[in-house]
Amino acid sequence: METFKKLKHYYWPYRKYLFTSLFFLLFVVAITVVYPIVLQLTIDEVVLEERYSLIPYIAAGFFLIMLVKGVSSFFHQYMGDLFGITAVYKLREALYEKLQVLSFKYYDNARTGDLMSRKTTDVEGFRNFISFGISDLIEITMLILFSLGVMFYYSMPLALVTMAAMPFLAVVVYRFDKRVHPAFRGIRKSFGRLNTRVQENISGMNTVKSLSKEDFEIDRFSDSNDNYRQHYLFTSEIWSKYFPVMEFIGNICVVLLLAFGGFLVINGGLSLGALVAFFSLVWYIMGPLMNLGFVINMFSQAKASGERLLEILEAAEDVTEKEGAVDRVVSGHVTFKDVTLTYTADDDEALKHISFDAPPGTVIGLSGPTGSGKTSITQLITRFYEPETGKVLVDGRPVDDYQLAALRKQIGFVLQESFLFSTTIGENIRYGNPDIPEEQIIDAAKRAQAHDFIMEMPKGYDTMLGERGMGLSGGQKQRIAIARAICINPSILVLDDATSAVDMETEFKIQKALKEVMKGRTTFIIAHRISSLKHADEILVLENGGIIERGKHAELIHNNGPYERIYNIQYQDREHIMETAT
Ligand SMILES: Nc1ncnc2c1ncn2[C@@H]1O[C@H](COP(=O)(O)OP(=O)(O)OP(=O)(O)O)[C@@H](O)[C@H]1O
Numbered sequence: 353m354e355t356f357k358k359l360k361h362y363y364w365p366y367r368k369y370l371f372t373s374l375f376f377l378l379f380v381v382a383i384t385v386v387y388p389i390v391l392q393l394t395i396d397e398v399v400l401e402e403r404y405s406l407i408p409y410i411a412a413g414f415f416l417i418m419l420v421k422g423v424s425s426f427f428h429q430y431m432g433d434l435f436g437i438t439a440v441y442k443l444r445e446a447l448y449e450k451l452q453v454l455s456f457k458y459y460d461n462a463r464t465g466d467l468m469s470r471k472t473t474d475v476e477g478f479r480n481f482i483s484f485g486i487s488d489l490i491e492i493t494m495l496i497l498f499s500l501g502v503m504f505y506y507s508m509p510l511a512l513v514t515m516a517a518m519p520f521l522a523v524v525v526y527r528f529d530k531r532v533h534p535a536f537r538g539i540r541k542s543f544g545r546l547n548t549r550v551q552e553n554i555s556g557m558n559t560v561k562s563l564s565k566e567d568f569e570i571d572r573f574s575d576s577n578d579n580y581r582q583h584y585l586f587t588s589e590i591w592s593k594y595f596p597v598m599e600f601i602g603n604i605c606v607v608l609l610l611a612f613g614g615f616l617v618i619n620g621g622l623s624l625g626a627l628v629a630f631f632s633l634v635w636y637i638m639g640p641l642m643n644l645g646f647v648i649n650m651f652s653q654a655k656a657s658g659e660r661l662l663e664i665l666e667a668a669e670d671v672t673e674k675e676g677a678v679d680r681v682v683s684g685h686v687t688f689k690d691v692t693l694t695y696t697a698d699d700d701e702a703l704k705h706i707s708f709d710a711p712p713g714t715v716i717g718l719s720g721p722t723g724s725g726k727t728s729i730t731q732l733i734t735r736f737y738e739p740e741t742g743k744v745l746v747d748g749r750p751v752d753d754y755q756l757a758a759l760r761k762q763i764g765f766v767l768q769e770s771f772l773f774s775t776t777i778g779e780n781i782r783y784g785n786p787d788i789p790e791e792q793i794i795d796a797a798k799r800a801q802a803h804d805f806i807m808e809m810p811k812g813y814d815t816m817l818g819e820r821g822m823g824l825s826g827g828q829k830q831r832i833a834i835a836r837a838i839c840i841n842p843s844i845l846v847l848d849d850a851t852s853a854v855d856m857e858t859e860f861k862i863q864k865a866l867k868e869v870m871k872g873r874t875t876f877i878i879a880h881r882i883s884s885l886k887h888a889d890e891i892l893v894l895e896n897g898g899i900i901e902r903g904k905h906a907e908l909i910h911n912n913g914p915y916e917r918i919y920n921i922q923y924q925d926r927e928h929i930m931e932t933a934t
Pocket residue numbers: 460695696702720721722723724725726727728729
């Protein structure tokens with residue numbers, strides 16, 4: 353119940369739909385219980401008394417009642433659905449909003465496939481219960497109470513005998529619930545894993561194919577698929593045992609009813625019509641009681657799903673905005689003061705005592721082996737992560753003084769693998785600034801050296817891109833990402849290995865594009881190639897999270913340190929290439 357309580361504010365504001373649905377349900381149930389009464393009257397008052405002239409009146413009355421039932425059923429069903437779908441609409445929105453504010457730390461451990469299954473299957477599981485489960489539960493209760501009422505009206509002893517089996521039914525239902533809930537949680541978890549497999553396989557198809565791991569992937573998928581099947585079959589087994597047991601107990605009731613009811617009719621203690629009515633009524637009790645299993649099933653699924661949804665909704669937001677955070681245009685002055693960063697508590701520090709000062713418009717080059725902490729430095733400026741100790745300042749203010757969106761929209765990123773959405777090229781370029789006029793998009797593309805190849809495409813800026821920008825070369829994607837960065841007109845620019853994945857000619861074009869974007873902005877260039885770094889105002893050479901060397905290119909190449917070594921290797925390479933070319 354705790355789960356439903358916690359999710360209450362998503363569905364309770366729409367209770368008027370639920371109550372309207374229940375109001376109509378009252379008519380539906382009341383009319384259902386009228387059937388056996390009509391049957392009893394027809395047998396006792398019309399057939400046995402031979403008053404056949406009453407038949408047209410009974411038929412007309414019955415028809416009217418059916419009409420009311422039809423209309424009531426419609427409203428009951430429609431309003432129930434309206435309740436469920438409206439509540440879930442809000443829930444989906446809340447989940448999506450939460451996913452937008454959750455920090456990188458959360459996503460480091462989250463799996464996309466699992467999140468997808470929570471956002472779809474679990475939301476649906478929850479909706480099913482609040483759309484139908486709640487009213488089914490009330491319908492069952494009302495049907496049983498109304499039927500019992502009529503039964504007691506006809507014959508108290510027979511009603512009591514018929515009810516003898518009920519405690520057994522209740523025990524079966526209770527035991528069923530205890531076993532089926534964990535089973536459903538298992539199914540949900542397993543489905544999340546299955547989704548993750550599929551999603552990772554599709555996202556990593558390049559890697560899978562290039563390493564010829566298709567068979568391995570098929571086996572891994574089979575394992576997850578089998579796990580899901582096992583979980584499902586286990587639940588199905590619990591479920592399949594339930595109905596025969598319930599039906600058996602129900603039929604015992606019927607045997608008791610026949611024996612004792614027949615005895616009463618023979619002795620004149622009960623009319624024949626009332627016994628026939630009892631037959632219908634007993635199934636009005638047994639049927640819903642058996643259905644209780646379905647409803648419990650729905651309830652268990654909804655509870656399991658609700659718990660998984662709450663795990664997202666209640667996830668801690670590591671990076672939050674503080675009260676009074678400001679929305680300021682910054683000039684791009686970035687300062688690090690003795691900054692240390694640890695990603696996970698038991699891990700080594702990813703950054704150790706980093707200090708530097710980058711006045712507006714300067715270019716900072718970040719060099720060093722992989723894993724040395726280059727990217728981490730840039731992720732602290734945007735507050736993707738928080739430093740453990742030390743200060744990160746932009747324009748002299750700690751970064752957490754700024755509103756997150758205000759800070760981030762002034763920092764442009766061009767990554768090694770920039771993400772392009774499956775929409776048009778134009779939409780991708782304007783993604784960070786949707787209101788930008790068409791001419792400025794074209795201007796940005798021109799400055800990013802992207803306009804020419806875009807115009808060669810069949811629909812120019814309206815060309816649709818496939819998922820992850822399929823259909824474009826690495827260098828083309830890169831230039832679109834640069835155009836995107838130009839459109840947000842950032843004061844701080846981060847170029848993270850922006851030219852590493854392209855050939856020399858494309859690199860030349862991208863370098864040209866980048867030079868254009870860098871004008872007047874504080875720029876951080878992360879690069880392995882010295883050629884990308886040599887014009888930087890200051891180069892920081894990192895190793896194991898610490899700065900081991902710093903200065904300008906001209907100084908560092910004579911410093912007898914790692915930078916000089918890399919320079920020599922790359923320089924010798926060039927000499928070698930030149931030599932073999934001549
Ligand atoms: N999200 C994360 N969670 C835990 N550890 C991380 C995370 N991101 C980076 N690290 C670790 O922090 C250290 C620095 O990583 P970082 O990505 O900053 O290095 P880098 O110099 O940019 O490397 P590369 O040149 O390969 O991109 C590495 O040891 C890395 O394993």
